[in-house]
Amino acid sequence: MAQGDDPGDVAIHSDARLAVLVRKNHSYVRLSTPEPPPKAPDPAAKLTTTPNTPPPSSTALIHHDTRVVYNGKGYRVQIYSGPDRNKAIAVKSEFMRRNPGVSTYLFYVAPAFRVKVGDYRTQRDAEGMLREANSLFSPCMIVPDMVTISTY
Template sequence: MKSILSTFVVLLLFWGNVLAQKPAPVSEYGQLPAGDTTGVWTELNIHQNPKTEELLERQIRLNKNRQTTPGYRVQIYFGSGSSARIKAMKVKTDFLSSYPEVKAYIIYQSPDFKVRVGDFRTRSEALRLQKKMTRDYPNAFIVPDEIQFPDLYSNSSSEN
């Protein structure tokens, strides 16, 4: 009985606090009460280590010089051995004759030569090309890679 009574008293005290809360009027611009600027910061001071600024500037410089971005490509060949380079060049040439609109790259990662095609930002874009060329390259697969930035304007729009 005492626990029920003490629980009731505690709930009664909380209920009084709940009723004491009154919402502030809201202006049309958001959460600030209309016409009331008390408690609003008019100045913001940031105190930080000077090394932080140096690191930020360094990162900005690195990003400006960066020529690639993370993305996906479709790998259509990989091989090693004495004739792997020649075979990779042949695969690239054959691919470009069938798909001239897609860029192809020969990559050497010791001891393998690889032929990767396309510059796709998302895996689903790469999957579309992979499905399109399944008949010609049944063993092709999607790999994450650093890709070239896509052209902002196509050649047809620059001629207008």
């Protein structure tokens, strides 16, 4: 015993490879290994966070340089819903030809094929596309959906 050691101290050393041999309630138990100490911040690195920035909510907001991506609940305009797959493909192709910059989606939800266009965060944002789509495709309606919006 080294000088200054408390006789009640016990040091346990384990090998992480032994974790696969340890079983508890018919499931494997992973032995924890110590984490490396955190790295010191680089003084040359620029701070990209701003004070008073609210924490992210349930929707994901990711900042990549000048691009902002929103992934969460939003709206799309449904321009076709019916059982005919060929007509759904034709409607999608025609819309894409007339509106090359607008995202277009084809879904199959039994028993109907659905063509939806756009990625909008609010119903009000989708109303302009609804007016435009109603002039060519009928009936059209705004439907809630999970959307991804990229701004460059």
